[in-house]
Structures are given as C-alpha cells and as structure tokens.
Amino acid sequence: MGRVCSEIQEWVEEQVERPVETFVNELREFCEEQDCNWWCLCCNKWFCWLAWVVVRVVTWVIVTVGKWVTRIVCEVVNFVLDVIGFVIELILSIPIIGGIIRTILNWITEIIWRIIGLIDFLASLAGIRLRKKMYFGVVVPPITPIASDADIQRQVDATINFYDRTCNINMIFTGICHTNISPPGGTFTVGCDAGGFFSDWWLDGSYFEFASATCKFRDSFRRVIGLGSEIIIFIVQDVTPANTNGCSFSSTHNWVVIEAQPTDQAFVAAHEIGHACWLTHSGDPSNLMAGITPATNPTLTNVQIAVVRWSKHCVYI
Numbered sequence: 177m178g179r180v181c182s183e184i185q186e187w188v189e190e191q192v193e194r195p196v197e198t199f200v201n202e203l204r205e206f207c208e209e210q211d212c213n214w215w216c217l218c219c220n221k222w223f224c225w226l227a228w229v230v231v232r233v234v235t236w237v238i239v240t241v242g243k244w245v246t247r248i249v250c251e252v253v254n255f256v257l258d259v260i261g262f263v264i265e266l267i268l269s270i271p272i273i274g275g276i277i278r279t280i281l282n283w284i285t286e287i288i289w290r291i292i293g294l295i296d297f298l299a300s301l302a303g304i305r306l307r308k309k310m311y312f313g314v315v316v317p318p319i320t321p322i323a324s325d326a327d328i329q330r331q332v333d334a335t336i337n338f339y340d341r342t343c344n345i346n347m348i349f350t351g352i353c354h355t356n357i358s359p360p361g362g363t364f365t366v367g368c369d370a371g372g373f374f375s376d377w378w379l380d381g382s383y384f385e386f387a388s389a390t391c392k393f394r395d396s397f398r399r400v401i402g403l404g405s406e407i408i409i410f411i412v413q414d415v416t417p418a419n420t421n422g423c424s425f426s427s428t429h430n431w432v433v434i435e436a437q438p439t440d441q442a443f444v445a446a447h448e449i450g451h452a453c454w455l456t457h458s459g460d461p462s463n464l465m466a467g468i469t470p471a472t473n474p475t476l477t478n479v480q481i482a483v484v485r486w487s488k489h490c491v492y493i
C-alpha cells in the first residue's frame with residue numbers, strides 16, 4: 177500500500193506546496209513594487225519584507241515538515257499492514273486448506289466491493305465514466321523458454337492503451353519481477369479447465385500465492401482486502417487446452433497466466449485481465465473477449481466496460 181503514501185505526497189505537492197509557493201512569490205513581487213515611504217524611513221517596505229520572511233519560513237516549516245511526517249507515518253502504517261498481508265498470504269499459500277480459504281476470501285471481497293460499487297456501476301452503464309485506475313504487474317518464474325522483457329512490454333503497452341481508450345482506466349504498471357523461486361517440478365503448464373481450477377488449490381496455487389507475496393510485497397494488504405488489489409500476470413510455459421494462450425479464473429485469485437511466447441497476439445494480457453474483472457467470452461470476433469483474441473483494435477461493449485470498471489481491482493484512489 178506504499179503507493180498510497182507516494183500518491184498523497186504528490187497530491188500535497190500539487191495542491192498545497194505549489195499554490196503556497198506561488199503565494200510567497202506574489203508577496204515578494206508585491207514587496208518589491210512598494211514605493212518607499214520617506215517619512216517613516218521606508219518602514220512600509222521593511223514591514224512588507226518582514227511579513228514575507230515570516231510567511232516563507234512558517235509555510236516552509238508547515239508544508240515540508242507536514243508532508244514528510246505524513247509520508248513517514250503513512251509508510252510505517254502501510255509497512256505494518258503489508259507485513260500482516262504477507263503473513264496472511266503465507267497462510268493462503270498452504271496447499272488445499274490455504275487454497276480453499278483463498279478462493280472463498282477472494283470471491284467474498286469481490287462481491288462486497290461490487291455491492292458497495294453498485295451506484296458507480298450504474299453510472300458507468302449510463303456513460304458517466306470518471307477516471308479510475310487499476311494496478312497490474314508481471315512475475316516471471318525461472319523457466320525456459322521464457323518471453324523476453326520486450327515481448328512482455330508489448331503486452332503491457334497494449335493493455336495500458338486499450339483500457340485507457342475504452343474504459344477511461346489508468347492502468348498503472350508495477351513492473352516485471354523475475355523471481356528466483358522455481359515452480360513445482362521446474363516446468364509450468366497450467367490447465368484452463370476444471371482440472372486447472374482444482375490444481376490451483378494444490379501446488380500451482382501455492383506457488384502463485386507465495387511468489388505474489390514475495391515478488392509484490394508492497395501490495396500484500398491490498399490483495400487481502402481486495403480493494404484496488406493489483407492483478408499479477410504470471411508468465412508460464414504452456415496453457416492447456418491447445419490454442420489457449422492465457423487463463424484466468426475470474427475472482428478466484430489476484431493473478432492471471434499467459435504463455436511464455438505470445439508472438440502474434442498483443443492483447444492476451446488485456447483479455448485475461450478482462451476475465452479477472454468478470455468478463456466472459458464474446459461471440460463477436462472483434463471483441464477483446466472473443467475466444468480468439470483479436471490481433472488489432474479490439475472492442476468492448478457498453479455493458480462490458482461497466483463490468484470491468486465495477487471490479488474490485490478498479491478504484492478511484
């Protein structure tokens with residue numbers, strides 16, 4: 177949650193520090209322009225400069241010290257919350273029992289935040305779509321062959337541009353994490369079917385949860401409470417059945433998977449994020465959620481846009 181602290185600091189700099197600085201500069205110009213009152217030995221100018229010095233010192237102390245105290249307190253609170261989140265995620269990475277709790281927890285948080293966001297959903301349906309944001313990052317396990325960072329970046333850029341263009345969502349990319357933790361068995365094939373769903377309660381799911389907790393520690397608490405939780409894209413060797421390039425089990429977890437070398441399709445990550453936000457497949461071949469993801473300029477319907485914006489991952493702050 178440390179990202180909230182840096183955002184608060186940016187807001188203070190933008191909305192408080194800069195206007196204060198402008199005011200101090202205007203006061204200085206005012207003092208410079210004052211004519212000297214000879215009958216009191218320029219006392220008006222001296223008072224003006226004295227006032228300027230006092231204002232400058234007081235505002236600097238209040239704004240700068242206030243800003244950093246807020247930041248430090250915020251970071252400490254966030255760190256403690258993320259440690260709590262990390263410990264919970266370790267529990268959730270226990271095979272079977274952790275997996276079952278994880279599935280239930282993620283669906284419950286999704287449903288709660290969707291109930292709370294119902295009015296926003298209706299507003300989105302009606303076309304009122306204020307800027308929202310969604311965090312996403314990539315985790316690359318130590319497997320071969322693996323997609324290059326350039327390949328991954330192509331998916332990332334396509335995802336950012338697509339959701340910005342269609343949904344007025346600012347997709348904030350948290351980076352590519354190359355983890356040293358090997359997947360179970362050293363290879364990684366993920367089944368995107370009922371078998372895959374249940375193996376997610378076993379070692380695969382444990383791996384995803386543990387690698388998320390260690391690679392994306394900074395978001396641990398958010399992932400536990402769900403609100404604004406980052407979607408993590410894992411790169412895997414193969415997704416089955418054949419001709420499947422990626423997989424998501426909707427709200428079941430905070431991650432999606434895509435294959436190591438998605439050579440011709442830039443929108444697989446965007447498609448899987450759509451699933452993570454409750455979108456199902458579309459019969460329209462030009463739709464992002466078509467069974468075969470379109471290679472260029474995919475679309476979303478009005479209802480699909482509202483459903484994505486309604487997701488727990490998609491927030492205002």
Ligand SMILES: [Zn+2]
Pocket residue numbers: 447451457467
């Ligand atoms: Zn799909």
